[in-house]
Amino acid sequence: MPAPATGPDRSEKAAFWSAPLAELFTRLNATPAGLSGAEAAARLARYGPNVLRATRRQTFLLLALSRFKNPLVILLIVASGISALTGELTSAVIIITMALLSVMLDSVQEHRAGQAAERLRQSVAVRVSAVRDGKPADIPVRDLVPGDVVLLAAGDLIPADGRVLEARDCFVNQALLTGEPYPVEKHPLETPAANLAMNEALDAVFMGTSTVSGSSRVLVCATGSNTSLGEIGASLSRQPPPTAFETGTRSFGFLILRMAVLMVLFVILVNIFKHRPLLESFLFAVALAVGLTPELLPMVISVTLSRGALRMADKKVIVKRLAAIHDLGSMDILCTDKTGTLTAARIRLERHLDPLGRDTARVLELAYLNSRFETGLRSPLDEAILRHEEVDVAGWAKIDEVPFDFERRRVSVLVSGPTSPRLLVVKGAFEDVLRLSTFYEGDGPDDLRPLDAAARKEMSGRFDALSREGFRVLGIAWKAEPADCMHCRISDETELVFAGFAAFEDPPKTSAAPALKALAASGVTVKVVTGDNELVTRH
Numbered sequence: 017m018p019a020p021a022t023g024p025d026r027s028e029k030a031a032f033w034s035a036p037l038a039e040l041f042t043r044l045n046a047t048p049a050g051l052s053g054a055e056a057a058a059r060l061a062r063y064g065p066n067v068l069r070a071t072r073r074q075t076f077l078l079l080a081l082s083r084f085k086n087p088l089v090i091l092l093i094v095a096s097g098i099s100a101l102t103g104e105l106t107s108a109v110i111i112i113t114m115a116l117l118s119v120m121l122d123s124v125q126e127h128r129a130g131q132a133a134e135r136l137r138q139s140v141a142v143r144v145s146a147v148r149d150g151k152p153a154d155i156p157v158r159d160l161v162p163g164d165v166v167l168l169a170a171g172d173l174i175p176a177d178g179r180v181l182e183a184r185d186c187f188v189n190q191a192l193l194t195g196e197p198y199p200v201e202k203h204p205l206e207t208p209a210a211n212l213a214m215n216e217a218l219d220a221v222f223m224g225t226s227t228v229s230g231s232s233r234v235l236v237c238a239t240g241s242n243t244s245l246g247e248i249g250a251s252l253s254r255q256p257p258p259t260a261f262e263t264g265t266r267s268f269g270f271l272i273l274r275m276a277v278l279m280v281l282f283v284i285l286v287n288i289f290k291h292r293p294l295l296e297s298f299l300f301a302v303a304l305a306v307g308l309t310p311e312l313l314p315m316v317i318s319v320t321l322s323r324g325a326l327r328m329a330d331k332k333v334i335v336k337r338l339a340a341i342h343d344l345g346s347m348d349i350l351c352t353d354k355t356g357t358l359t360a361a362r363i364r365l366e367r368h369l370d371p372l373g374r375d376t377a378r379v380l381e382l383a384y385l386n387s388r389f390e391t392g393l394r395s396p397l398d399e400a401i402l403r404h405e406e407v408d409v410a411g412w413a414k415i416d417e418v419p420f421d422f423e424r425r426r427v428s429v430l431v432s433g434p435t436s437p438r439l440l441v442v443k444g445a446f447e448d449v450l451r452l453s454t455f456y457e458g459d460g461p462d463d464l465r466p467l468d469a470a471a472r473k474e475m476s477g478r479f480d481a482l483s484r485e486g487f488r489v490l491g492i493a494w495k496a497e498p499a500d501c502m503h504c505r506i507s508d509e510t511e512l513v514f515a516g517f518a519a520f521e522d523p524p525k526t527s528a529a530p531a532l533k534a535l536a537a538s539g540v541t542v543k544v545v546t547g548d549n550e551l552v553t554r555h
Contacts, residue, residue, distance in 0.1 A: 032179060032237040033220035036207045040179060046163035046235060048181055050147030059161035066160040066176055066239040068246050080123040087269025089115050091276070121318040125325055125338055144168075144175045164236040169391075170229045170420050174221045177243040178234035180204045185230035185419055185506075190215070192224045193244060199228040199423075214244060229421020231391070261342035265317065347540055354546040355396075358532075359522040363396045365404040366487065367519040371456040371471075373478050378461065379516035381407050382492050386443040389414040389429045397490065400520055416504045424448065430497065430504040438497035440504055442512055446479050449491030453514035461494075464513060479517065487519035 032040060041047060051059070083089060092115040099108035142157045147165040157175040160166070166175065174188070180202050187199035194215045205219040214222070221234055223243040240246055258266070280301040287297030321338040324345075328335055335341060355361055368379040384407040387398040412433040420427035426444020433439065442449060455464040456471060465471070482489050493512035497504070535542055 032177070033214070033217035034208055034210050034212050037179065037181075037205070040235070040237070044163045044235070044237065046165075048165065048233075048235075049150055050165035051161070051163050053148050056148060056159070056161055056164065059163060060159060063161055063239060065158040067158050068241055068243075076123060076127045079127055080119055083119040083122055087266055087273055089119060089269075091269060091273050118318045121322055122338060125322045126336065142173070142175070144172070160236055160239055162236055162239060166234050166236060167231070168221075168227050168234060169231045170227055170422070172227045174223055174225045174227065174234075176223050176236045176240075177238040178221055178236045180219050180221060180232055181235055182233040183230065184232070185421070186232040187228045187230060187421065188221055188225050189228050190222065190225045193222055202232060229423070230419050259337070259339045259343050260346070262339045349541050349543060350535060351543045351545050354544050355522060358528045358544070359524050361396075361522065363400045363488075363520050363522045365397075365400045365518060366521045367482075368516065369478075369519065370516040371475060371478075371514055372458070376516060378457070379492050379518060380405065382441050382494055382515055383443055383490075383518050385409060385412060385431055385433075385439075386427065386429050386441045386492075389417070389431060390420070390427055391417060395420075397488070397518075397520055401518065415502060418504055418506055418509070420444075424506065424509075426509070428504055428509055430501065436496060437499035438501045440495040440497050440508060440512075442493045442495070442509055443490055443518070446489050446491040446517070449493050449512070450475055450514060452509055453493050453512040455512075456514040457516070461513075461515075467514060475514065482517060482519050487521055490518045490520070492516055492518055 035043070084093075092111050096108045096112040096115070099105075099111060143154050144157050144160065145152050145167040146155050146160065147153070147167070148155070152167060160176050164176075165181065166178065168174065168186075180186070181204055183203045186202045188202050189199050200218065202218060202221060208217070208219050214220075220237075221232070222245065223239075224245040238244075280298075283301035284294075284297050287301075288294065318338070321341050324341045325335040325338055328341075352358065355363075365380075365383075368376060368383065370376040370379060380401075383401050384405075387401045388407075388409055389412075390398060412431050414429060414431055415438065416430040418428040424444070425448055426442055428440055428442045430438060430440050442452070450467075450472065453467050456467050456475070457463060458465045467475075479489055492515045494515055495508070495512050497508070532542055
């Protein structure tokens with residue numbers, strides 16, 4: 017594996033958020049237009065890949081030697097040695113063979129699983145949008161270098177430490193580094209205050225944090241182990257705690273060891289009390305201890321766990337630690353994602369309805385305009401809208417946007433077109449869109465009716481009915497803005513006109529129901545972790 021990135025020295029990295037922006041560009045020999053492909057390749061060779069310093073994977077020899085710390089294996093080796101010393105060579109060979117076979121079986125299985133997991137990890141490369149040769153390019157995160165310019169949107173993980181060059185309603189969750197649960201707004205500063213702490217740097221983003229909302233353009237200043245996350249990465253290299261199964265077998269091994277020692281001492285003391293020869297008493301006690309030793313137990317455990325690992329491998333599951341199979345078998349609660357795990361992850365726009373529940377092209381047109389001109393985080397629902405049917409947007413132009421974020425749960429796009437000089441189109445979670453609306457369309461956009469309590473109850477009932485049918489439902493609304501309006505803000509998302517519902521379907525996998533029934537029959541409770549409402553999930 018190539019050496020991790022080191023980037024500029026740590027003193028430079030520590031101050032990048034306090035340096036004047038012009039000085040920072042000079043220091044990194046970079047420009048707002050990003051790097052050329054050739055320069056990026058040269059820097060990658062100089063600094064190394066943008067990866068944290070990973071713990072070196074154990075060699076097969078070290079993995080095998082670590083198995084000899086098991087008390088049961090130690091007990092078998094001692095028993096084998098004693099048998100050899102007392103002339104029981106056949107017993108000694110059998111016992112040591114069982115111990116070595118157990119160690120080898122465990123080691124081979126875990127070594128092969130580790131190799132498979134490493135190949136899988138390398139095959140799944142996280143990518144980021146970076147400006148190369150003057151235009152955005154989708155590149156692997158590991159290829160980022162200091163001086164790169166990256167484009168980030170809501171939902172993106174921050175791939176390196178960097179300085180914000182441009183930002184629009186950009187909020188970042190820094191809880192991983194600072195422990196602060198609330199998102200922090202980021203914005204560019206030409207000349208920030210000196211000697212700021214990391215959590216005070218509003219013009220910088222840090223590796224491992226995430227963009228909650230908005231978008232930004234960031235100059236990469238530090239990569240790999242030279243980032244703030246890299247400095248605390250030592251904690252990631254700690255050995256995982258022993259599983260309950262490993263703790264149990266170790267405790268059992270020590271119990272057998274203590275029993276054998278006590279038995280030897282007891283037999284020797286009794287024979288001494290009866291004035292029998294000491295050597296004869298010792299040999300008799302050792303024979304009892306060897307008899308107490310469960311020679312086949314480590315072998316039985318290894319064979320059983322290895323068989324389980326092989327059966328799981330047939331189902332495309334990699335078991336890196338054999339002892340984890342026992343923990344999996346003792347599971348009583350399983351938390352699972354819904355989309356793509358229980359469902360086919362083939363989201364389709366099935367229905368577009370007006371507030372009265374009638375199919376209408378009006379809702380499709382508004383939803384299409386919103387998704388077509390959205391430049392922030394584009395979700396699978398947006399893709400489903402754009403795939404459903406192509407809408408003629410000739411004559412429409414985007415003016416501004418309030419990007420999606422996970423707190424508002426909606427996106428608003430300000431457009432101008434042949435039917436409206438300025439139209440704010442809002443798409444998002446039904447409950448929030450309805451709450452912000454004061455009117456709804458009756459028989460078209462010219463028939464606006466007040467959204468009173470009775471109408472809200474009727475809309476909510478229609479939403480519940482669609483949800484019970486298994487549809488994921490978004491609310492679509494709009495608002496006419498003054499003809500000279502050039503910007504839209506979150507505060508503009510009020511007094512909307514509710515236009516209707518966009519209903520999506522993601523069919524469940526054929527294997528989902530049998531799997532859930534099998535888990536229930538095994539006493540495992542399934543918890544579905546999803547952003548959808550309960551009615552959709554139950555369906």
